[in-house]
Amino acid sequence: MVQAKAHAIALAKSPPPHLRHEGEHCVLTGDWTLLALKPRLIMLRARLLFHGRSVKVWDLSQVSRMDTFGALLLWRAWGLREPETLVLSPALHPAFERVRGVAATPVETAHVDWLKPVVLLGKQFIGAFEQLIGFACMLGMVSIEAARLFVEPRSIPMKEFSAALYKTGVQAMPISALVGFLIGVVLSYLSALQLRNFGADALIINILGIGIIRELGPVLVSILVAGRSGSAITAQLGVMRVTEEIDALAAMGVSIHQRLIWPKVLAMAIAMPLLVLWTSTAALIGGMLAAQVQLEIDWRFFAMSLPHVVPVQNLYIGFAKGGVFGVAIALIACHFGLRIKPNTESLSRNTTAAVVTAITAVILLDAVFAMLTRGIGVPLR
C-alpha cells in the first residue's frame, strides 16, 4: 500500500510532456496524458506531424506515464505503425495495445442522400397514420375499460379519479379565475369605447354575455387546461415509461388504461364544465366592473338583464363545449404520453406535441360546434 502511494505520487509529480529531437532520433519525456497534453497540444501536434514519419528512432523510455490518448497521438503521427526502432518501457505497452486496433477506423462521412426529402415526407405520412391508429386503439381501450367498470363498479379507481379531479379541477381554479377576470375587464373596456360612439351602451351586456358564455369561456379554459394539465399528464406518463413504472404496472396485471387513463379522462370531463362555469363567471364579473367604471352601467342592472338578453341555451352550449374539450385534451395528452420512448428527448418532444395538438384540436372542435349550433341560442330579431 505504501508502495502504491509512493508510486502514484512519483507518477503525479512527473514533468510535462516534452519532445526532443536529436539528430536521427526523437526522445520523449514527461507525462503524456490527456490532462497534461492539453495545454501543449497544438505545438506538440505540429512537431509530431513534422517528425512523425521521417524520424526512424523513437526513445520513449523516459516517459513517466502515458494514457490512451498519448499513445494515440504518437501512433497517428507514426502513420498507424511502429517506427523502425522504438524504445519502450514495459509499463507503456498496454497503452499502445489499446490503440493498435482502433486507430485505423475512419470517421464515417455522412453521404448526401437525394431521396431523403421524399423519405422524410413519407415518414411523416406514415407517422401521422400510425398516430391515428394509436389514438383509435387507445380510444377503444378506454371505452372497453369504461364499459367494464359498469359491470364491476368495485374496480373503479376512485382514488386516482379524485386525485385527478383535484389536480385538473380544483388546482386550476385560481389561475383560470384570474385570467378570466382580466380578459373580461379588457374585453368590456375595449367594447365600451366602440359602443359609446354609437350610443349603444346597453349592448355591452349582450356582447359580453354571449361572447363569454358561449365562446370565450370554454376556449379560454381549454387552452389554460391544455397547457396546465395536458402537459402534466403527458409528462407523468412519460416519466413512468422512462422509469419502467408502466411496465411494472403491466407486469402486475393492472390495466394502465383503467388505472391511469380512464380516471384522467373522466376527471377532465367533469372538471372542465365546472371550470368553464367558474371562469365565465369571473370574466363576466370583470366585464361588469369595467362596464360600471367605463359606461356607468350599474352592476345590478347588468346582472339583472343578463338572463333576458342571453338565451339559456348558450350556457348549455358552454357546458357541452367544456366537457368535449376536456375529454379531447385528456385523450390527446394520454395518447402522446403513451408514445414516449424511454429517453428525455422523446419526453420533451411529445410533451410539446401534446400541448400543441390539444390546443389545435380545441380550436377545430370549437369550429365544429359553431357550425352545429348555428341556429341555437342566438337571438335574431
Added chain:
Amino acid sequence: MNANAVSGPVIELRDVCTRLGTQWIHQNIDLRVERGDLLALVGGSGAGKTTLLREMIGLQQPTLGEVLLFGEPLQAGHRAERFARLRRMGVLFQQGALYSALTLYDNIAFPLREFGGLLEEEIRALVLSKMALVELKPQHAKLMPAQLSGGMVKRAALARALALEPELLLLDEPTAGLDPERSAGFVRLIRELHASLGLTVVFVTHDLETLSSLANRIAVLAEHRILAIGALEEIQASKHPFIQKFFHYRTTVDEQAADS
C-alpha cells in the same frame, strides 16, 4: 494548486455528519483516501455508501463537516477551478446515469468533446478503445441507452467514467450486473490502469471476489461510521460482530472451495 495537491490525500473527509430526512446516515466520519489507493467501501445495503460518494463529488452537502478534494475544499475557488477539479475524476453512478437522449457512442464521446481540443478521429479512436476495454462491440455504438441490457449499461457507464482516464475514479458498484468473467476483466483493467497511470480508485462493492482481488484498502461503513479501515487481513481480523458476519459468508465459501 497548493503543495498538498500531489503528496496529500486525494479525498479527505473531516468529521462528516449527514442527516437525510429525520435520520442520521453518517456520524463523524473521517476518511483519507491517499493517492494510489484502491479503496473499497463496503457496508450493508442502505448504510449510506452512495450518499458518501455523492458527498465526495459535491452533489450533496454533508450536514456537518468538510470534504476536501485534491487537498482543497469542494466549494473553493472560482467556477472554472471547481469544474476543472471535477474533470480530474470519473464517476460511475449506481444506475449508470447514461444520457438517455444520446447513443452509446455519444455518451462515451461526451466527456471527450466537453474536454475540447481533440480531433473527431481521435475521439472516435478513443471511444472505440474504451468500448473495447469494457468489451462492448463496435456495432453497439449506435444503440440508445434504453436498448442496452443492464450489464451493458454498467459497462457503457464505466467506459464513460474512464473516457478521460482521470486520476481519480469513483465507482458505485462497478461489477454489479456483470458476469464473473467480465468482473474479472474489470478488475484486471483497473489494476492495469492503476499501475500505468497511478489512478486512485474508490469503489463501492458487495462482491467479495472484486473486493479481495482489487482493493488494497477496505473501509467498512456501518452503524453510521467507518467501523474499520485497512487491508483485507486486518479487517478480517476484527472482532466486530458486523464485520464478522459480513466476512463470515466469504470464509464459508472459501472453505467449501478448499474442501472440494
